[in-house]
Each structure stands twice: as structure tokens, then as C-alpha cells.
Amino acid sequence: MISYDFSGKTVVVTGSARGIGRRCAEKFLEAGANVALCGHSPRDIDALLAELEPFTNGEHERVMYETCDVASVESIDAFLTAVVARFGALDVLVNNAGIWEATPVGEVSEEMWQRNIDTNLKSQLFACDWFARYHKENGGGQSIVNISSVSSILTGQNTPLYNLCKAGTNSLTRTYAHGLGELGINVNAVAPGSIATDINKATYSDPAAEAAMRDALVMGRRGVTDDIANAVLFLASEESNYITGQVLFVDGGWTLQQAPKK
Ligand code: NAD
Numbered sequence: 001m002i003s004y005d006f007s008g009k010t011v012v013v014t015g016s017a018r019g020i021g022r023r024c025a026e027k028f029l030e031a032g033a034n035v036a037l038c039g040h041s042p043r044d045i046d047a048l049l050a051e052l053e054p055f056t057n058g059e060h061e062r063v064m065y066e067t068c069d070v071a072s073v074e075s076i077d078a079f080l081t082a083v084v085a086r087f088g089a090l091d092v093l094v095n096n097a098g099i100w101e102a103t104p105v106g107e108v109s110e111e112m113w114q115r116n117i118d119t120n121l122k123s124q125l126f127a128c129d130w131f132a133r134y135h136k137e138n139g140g141g142q143s144i145v146n147i148s149s150v151s152s153i154l155t156g157q158n159t160p161l162y163n164l165c166k167a168g169t170n171s172l173t174r175t176y177a178h179g180l181g182e183l184g185i186n187v188n189a190v191a192p193g194s195i196a197t198d199i200n201k202a203t204y205s206d207p208a209a210e211a212a213m214r215d216a217l218v219m220g221r222r223g224v225t226d227d228i229a230n231a232v233l234f235l236a237s238e239e240s241n242y243i244t245g246q247v248l249f250v251d252g253g254w255t256l257q258q259a260p261k262k
Contacts, residue, residue, distance in 0.1 A: 002230075004237045007032035009142065010087040011236065012080065014038055014070050014127065015097025019197035020147065023225035024094055024232050029055040029062060031233065033092070036083040038068035070097045070123035071115075080130050091142040092236045093131045095124040095169075098147065100199045103161045112161055120165035121172075128176045128187070141185045143236045146173050147228075148191040150251050166191070170247050177245030186244035188235045193251025195223040218253025 006028055016025040017039030028035045029052060037048075049060050056062055064086050068079035084090055098120045103112045124146050135141035151159060152166035169189055177187035194200065194213050204210040204222075214222055231250045234240055249255050 002234075004031045004233050004239070006092075006237070009091040010034040010036070010083065010089045011092040011094065012036045012038075012083055012090060012127075013094040013096055014068070014123070017041070017043065019199065020192065020195060020225050020228045021094070021096035023229040024096065026052065026055045027229045027233055028092075028236075032062075034062045034064070034087045036064040036066065036079075036087070038066045038070075038079055038097075040067065040069045042067045070127070071118035073122070073126045076123065076127050077130060080127065080134070084134070089140060090131065090134065091140065093127060093144045094232055094236065095127050095144070095146045097123060098165075098199075100159070100162055102158050105157050105160055108160060116161035116165055120162065121168045124169055125172050128172060131185075132176060132180055135180070135183055135185060139183070141180070141183060142238070143185060143241075144173075144176060144180070144187040145232050145235045146187070146189040147232075148173070148189040148247055150191055150193050150249065150254050152191055152247070153255060173247060174245045181244055184241070186235075186241055188240070188243060188245070189247040190228055190231045190235065191247050191249045191251065192228050193217070193223055193249070193254040195225060195228055197225060216254075216257065217251075218256055221252060223250065223252055 011028045011033045013021050013025045015021040016037035025035050025037050043065050045065055048065055049063060052063055066079050066082055069075045128144055131144060146169050148169040149166040151163045152170045156163060173187055173189040180187055227250055231248055
């Protein structure tokens with residue numbers, strides 16, 4: 001097992017109440033970081049600290065939780081400002097929060113557009129921009145890792161808006177990598193394939209759908225949150241500081257295949 005040392009570093013993981021974001025937060029805590037978690041609902045901090053106890057070594061002061069709606073620029077600004085006020089720094093930003101909803105080709109509404117763009121793309125761009133502004137003024141900073149998706153390069157007919165947002169993630173990753181390189185900050189994306197979380201629980205509650213996906217994957221299994229968190233920690237660590245502007249597909253070989261017609 002690779003172990004990273006994030007002692008003394010402050011890491012923000014958006015959308016970290018559950019799923020991939022939560023696993024990333026746990027692993028950063030295990031690696032010694034101060035971790036700021038957020039979600040759009042308030043949390044009982046004592047209950048959260050108890051859940052995170054196995055990862056904090058009892059150092060509760062390394063955990064912060066704030067309510068933040070990433071679809072709101074004001075809310076992102078307030079969250080990131082609060083992180084710096086609490087920990088005195090912001091070294092790593094993981095833009096993870098996101099939604100997936102069916103918006104089939106031929107059925108897209110303006111309301112769907114707004115919700116998807118705001119939550120999946122605007123959120124990441126404005127968090128990156130806050131991070132860029134802050135570090136241009138104050139120095140410091142280590143890495144940004146944006147969570148993309150295989151959908152950024154595939155053409156699923158059920159999700160044109162999600163596909164578009166995640167393609168936008170790849171683009172903003174490259175642009176901010178270019179912009180922040182002179183500060184020594186690397187910016188990369190991780191593009192998960194099919195990872196078992198709440199975001200796709202309904203889709204794969206049908207065992208036939210689960211089996212079809214598993215069988216279609218080169219590696220013969222759907223992914224787990226650890227698969228993604230391992231890639232995120234690597235790209236956030238100093239071990240990867242000469243890698244920038246890249247999108248790392250962690251998809252069990254999904255994108256090695258032709259996209260099906262439907
Ligand atoms: P999830 O639904 O378990 O977690 C998403 C998290 O984002 C939740 O904690 C949710 O509360 C939070 N969130 C959603 N909207 C928010 C908002 N407006 N403000 C603050 N928080 C908000 O799903 P997940 O699978 O863990 O997804 C994490 C990321 O991974 C997303 O960006 C998703 O698009 C991406 N992804 C997931 C998969 C997969 O198969 N699970 C595949 C590709 C990409």
C-alpha cells in the first residue's frame with residue numbers, strides 16, 4: 001500500500017458527505033491532512049467526528065465541515081474563505097461534488113441545463129478560480145484535482161448535459177493547469193468509470209444492469225470508491241508535481257471500447 005504524507009497540508013473536498021468525496025476525505029485524513037468537508041445539508045459535527053474517528057487518530061481539530069451549495073458562487077466563496085480562516089492555508093482542492101440525472105436527447109429543458117451546469121461545471125470553475133486568485137495573491141498552494149467522468153469523452157444518449165459538463169471539466173483542468181503552473185501548482189482531473197455509489201444506485205439496483213456493465217468492462221468489475229480516491233491522492237501529492245493538465249481515466253477499461261449506438 002502506498003502511503004502519502006499530507007501532514008500540515010489543508011485539503012478541501014467538495015461534496016464529501018458520501019461516496020467518492022467521502023472516501024477521498026477519509027484517505028486524506030489518514031495521510032495526516034487537515035480536511036475541510038462540505039455538503040449541501042448541515043451535519044451534526046459530533047456525529048461526523050465519530051464516523052471519521054478511524055481516520056483522524058483522535059485529532060478532531062483536523063476536521064472541518066461546512067454547509068455549502070456548490071451551485072452558488074457566493075456559497076463556494078464563503079466556504080473556501082472559512083477554510084483559510086480556520087486552517088490558515090488551502091493547499092489542495094478536490095472538486096468532487098456533482099449530480100447525475102437523465103436528460104435524454106430530445107427532452108432537454110432549460111431548467112435541466114441550469115441545474116447541471118451550475119452544479120457540475122460552474123461549481124468547479126469558480127472553485128478553481130478562487131484558488132487561483134488566492135494563490136496569486138498569497139503564494140503557496142499545491143494541487144487541484146477535478147472529478148471528471150468517462151462521460152467527458154463518451155456520447156451517452158441519456159446524458160447530453162452531464163457529458164457536456166464533464167467535457168468542460170477536462171477543458172478547465174487544462175486551462176487552469178496552464179495558468180497555475182508558474183506558481184508550482186499542478187491541476188489534473190480524475191475521470192471515473194462506473195463506481196458503486198448513491199449516484200447510480202437506482203440504475204444498478206437491477207442485477208441485470210449491474211451484470212451487463214460488469215461484463216462490458218475490460219477489468220470485469222465495476223469500480224469502488226477506493227479506486228478513485230487512490231488516484232486523487234496521487235495527483236494531489238508531491239509525487240505527481242510534474243504531471244499537470246492531464247485527465248486520468250480510472251474506468252476498468254471502459255473507454256477502451258467503442259461506445260454502443262444506444
Ligand atoms: P454521490 O451522489 O454519492 O456523491 C455526490 C456528492 O456531491 C454528495 O455528497 C452530494 O451531497 C454532493 N453534492 C451534490 N450537489 C451538491 C451541491 N449543490 N452542493 C454541495 N454538494 C453537492 O456520487 P459520487 O459517485 O460519489 O460522485 C462524486 C463525483 O464523481 C461526481 O462529480 C460525479 O459526477 C463523479 N463521477 C461518479 C461516477 C460513478 O460511477 N459513481 C462516475 C463518473 C464520475
